[in-house]
Amino acid sequence: MPDLVGRLFERRYSLRRRLLAVSLGAFLVLIALLAIGIWTYARTAANETYDLLLRGAAITMLERVTMTPEGIAVDLPTSAFEILALDDRDRVFYRVIDEEGRTLTGRETLPGGWLKEGLRPVQEPFFFDADYSGEPVRFVVNGRLLPGEAEPRWVGVEIGHTREARQTMQADLMLKGIVPLAALSLAGIALGRAGISLAMRPLAGIERDIRERQPLDLEPLKAEPPREIEALIAAINGFMRRLVQSRKQAETFIADVAHQTRTSLSMLQAHLEAADRGGQLDAENLAKAREQVGRTVRMTNQLLSHAMVIHRGDREMFEKVELKPLILRLLEEIVRNDRAERIEFGVDLPAGGPVPVVEGDAIAIREALRNLVDNALRHGPADNEITIGLSPVGAGAGSGDRPAAYDLRVEDRGPGVPEGEKARVVERFYSSGEKGGSGVGLAIVAAVAASHGGRFELRDAEPHGLVCVMRLPVVQSRDGGEGRGRSAGEGA
Amino acid sequence: MRILVVEDNDDLAAAMVERLEGEGYAVDREGDGAEADGLLAHASFDLLILDINLPNRSGYEILGAMRRRGDRTPVLVLTARSEIEDRVIGLDQGADDFMVKPFDFRELSARCRALIRRKSGEASNIFTQGEFVFDRAARRASLAGLDLELRSREVQVLELFLANLDRVLTKEQVADGIYSFSEAPSLNAVEQILTRLRRKLEGAPFHIRTIRGLGYIASVRDA
Structure with missing residues (x-):
């Protein structure tokens, strides 16, 4: 039994098993209480009847019992014992006693404790239980006053009756009460089981619905949920909707990537074929092919970088990122790769205040910043001025306190972006100007800003040029996980 | 000059070996991480070109083991875009430079030359790049055989930049590097020294770029 109980609770949480166990337990308690009640009732009824x-x-x-001149005379009637001889196995004991406790007739050995207590009942008998001749016996004592010579004299009888008949009756009553009760209980348990199964049926239906689905079928669950699990179904359906959204994004992304890659490679092939025409290598077309390789490489890198940034939009990877070293290391890399040395680089860092740190993904932030600088390099003039700026914003900015956010800024003296196009250049694969790139760079920046709970915007520089601002909150809000994920998706 | 190329992609490795041999280097190639590690423990090279994603042992492990042995051979790490991590970017693992695949082979040659030059410069006290020669011991720089007649402060600045090629140096760092505690460092003075130094270095393949609002980055360029 303990093993069974152990198994019942060690196994994984089962609603059906719990409901069954609880209803079974309740039934057992109920039956026990009712059985005690019936038993008490049967005992009382049997006692009262035979009493x-x-x-x-x-x-x-x-x-x-009469008073004769010779004394008290007892003429025992057989009928008195016939009443009691209903059960063959029962025996009857009696004695007649006078006021002094002398046994006039019958068994002297019957229990006489009541005599010593001075009990001399008249009309109203009393009953007691005692063991006699080796078995439990029910006794009654009653008496009457006989008119004597001088004054009335008390005379009493004590009759004992074994309990066989009483017990038979009690058992009979008990049985008649318990059998229907047991039948009722069994029916109750069976109905309970059926009811639980019935209540569980919607769950089984939902399970079947999900199990029998095609892997790509992400339609919402059609089952009409019981009120108790409505929220669960709504959550599952919400999750499915997000899956659908994410799959659509992935499909669009793959389609876009396939298209871009094919286009790029076709152009490369065309340049190479043109270079090969006539059996001798054509330097001009070869140079074009090389340029095309460069573009393809850059585009592939950006697409991968974009996929990585989206994939990394995961709060678990967030850590404290020091922005100053990040800017300096990036600057070193960019300057090292800038062979022409005609571009003037500048940095605008906050002079004092706390060390600029944000919670985020250093690699994603770095990729975003690098894309902004790459954009400025590609679209700007050969003698461009590119400034990477960092400034605190929000509460605490300007004082010694920690600000709410930092603005990472890349400013250039290029042609800028016309007001009408500012919103579009952030979209993936939208590229402007004749030096247009892959069209992924700014989409990456927007996605990184969104995944950090910040934002990204383009402004005009004075007198001309573009200012790209990526605002990164210093602390990530802990409760906005879902919203953050969604905005990252939209940014893509 | 001996170069070891550790790269598991046969085509890419063959192309690199061909290119570097064409430039007059003695090139060995290894495709397995564990074997490369074993080889490096016994043989010495002037430059190691190291892929990160290798069979049997990663480039990081090889690099870490080398540096623990005290092996200061310059290492150029090759990495695929998806493997970019802070430690590569920060060159924390002891790499001297890194390139992201796919890369331009002309760029690879230039980086290799720079790394080998840096190492030989440190070893011999004489830094040479094209016609530019700087003799640390004599504290003299010359271009095409002509003494540039650098003053003491200018030599100090030049030394500081040569020791920190391709690294950002703030004006404060430059001032700290050339002034003692007893002297009052003046940022204006630093700027003047740099202006003079730049004028004297005109035509040399050694450039000091100003990063507005921050400081300077020095780099050497092929002629």
Whole structure:
């Protein structure tokens, strides 16, 4: 049994099993209480019935006790005992006693404790239980006053009756009560089981719905949910909707990548074929092919970088990122790769205040910043001025306190972006100007800003040029996980 | 000059070996991480070109083991875009330079020359790049055989930049590097020294670029 109980609770949480166990337990308690009630009732009923008979027998006997001149005469009636001899196995013991406790007739050995207590009942008998001749016996004592010579004299009878008949009756009553009760309980448990199964049926239906689905079928669950699991179904359906959205994004992304890659490679092939025409290598077309390789490489890198940034939009990867070293290391790399050395680089860092740190993904932030600088390099003039700026914003900015956010800024003296196009250049694969790149760079920046709970915007520089601002909050809000994920998706 | 190329892609390795041999280097190639590690423990090279994603042992492990042995051979790490991590970017693992695949082979040659030059310069006290020669011991720089007649402060600045090629140096760092505690460092003075030094270095393949609002980055360029 303990093993069974152990198994019942060690196994994984099962609603059906719990409901069954609880209803079974409740039934057992109920049956036990009812059984105690029935038992008490049966005992009382049997006692009362046979006590009445005992009392009748005592009265009948007392009626036959008369006072004669010779003393008290007892003429025992057989009828008195016939009443009691209903059960063959039962035995009856009696004695007649006078006021002094002398046994006039019958068994002297019957229990006489009541005599010593001075009990001399008249009309109203009393009953007691005692063991006699090795078995439990129910006794009755009653008496009457006989008119004597001088004054009335008390005479009593004590009758004992074994309990066989009582117990038979009690058992009979008990049985008649318990059997229907047991039947009712069994029916109750069966109905309970059926009810639980019925209540569980919607769950099984939902399970079947999900199990039998095609892997790509992300339609919402059609099952009409019971009120209790409505929220669960709504959550599952919400999750499915997000899956659908994310899959659509992935499909679009793959389609775009396929298109861009094919286009780029076709152009490369065309340049190479043109260079090969006539059997001798054509330097001009070869140079074009090389340029095309460069573009393809850059585009592939940006697409991968974009995929990585989206993929890394995961809060677990966030850590404290020091922005100053990040800017300096990036600057070193860019300057090292800038062979022409005609571009003037500048940095605008906050002079004092706390060390600029944000919670985020250093690699993603770095990729975003690098894309902004790459954009400025590609679209700007050969003697461009490019400034990487960092400034605190929000509460605490300007004082010694920690600000709410930092603006990472890349400013150039290029042609800028016309007001009408500012919103579009952030979209993936939208590229402007004849030096247009892959069209992924700014989409990456927007995605990084969104995944950090910040934002990205383009402004005009004075007198001309573009200012790209990526705002990064210093602390990531802990509760906005879902919203953050969504905005990252939109940024893509 | 001996170069070891550790790269598991046969085509890419063959192309690199061909290119570097064409430039007059003695090139060995290894495709397995564990074997490369074993080889490096016994043989010495002037430059190691190291891929990160290798069979049996990663480039990081090889690099870490080398540096623990005290092996200061310059290492140029090759990495695919998806493997970019802070430690590569920060060159924390002891790499001297890194390139992201796919890369331009002309760029690879230039980086190799720069790394080998840096190492030989440190070893011999004489830094040579094209017609530019700087003799640390004599504290003299010359271009095409002509003494540039650098003053003491200018030599100090030049030394500082040569020791920090391709690294950002703030004006404060430059001032700290050339002034003692007893002297009052003046940022204006630093600017004047740099202006003079730049004028004297005109035509040399050694450039000091100003980063507005921050400081300077020095680099050497092929002629």
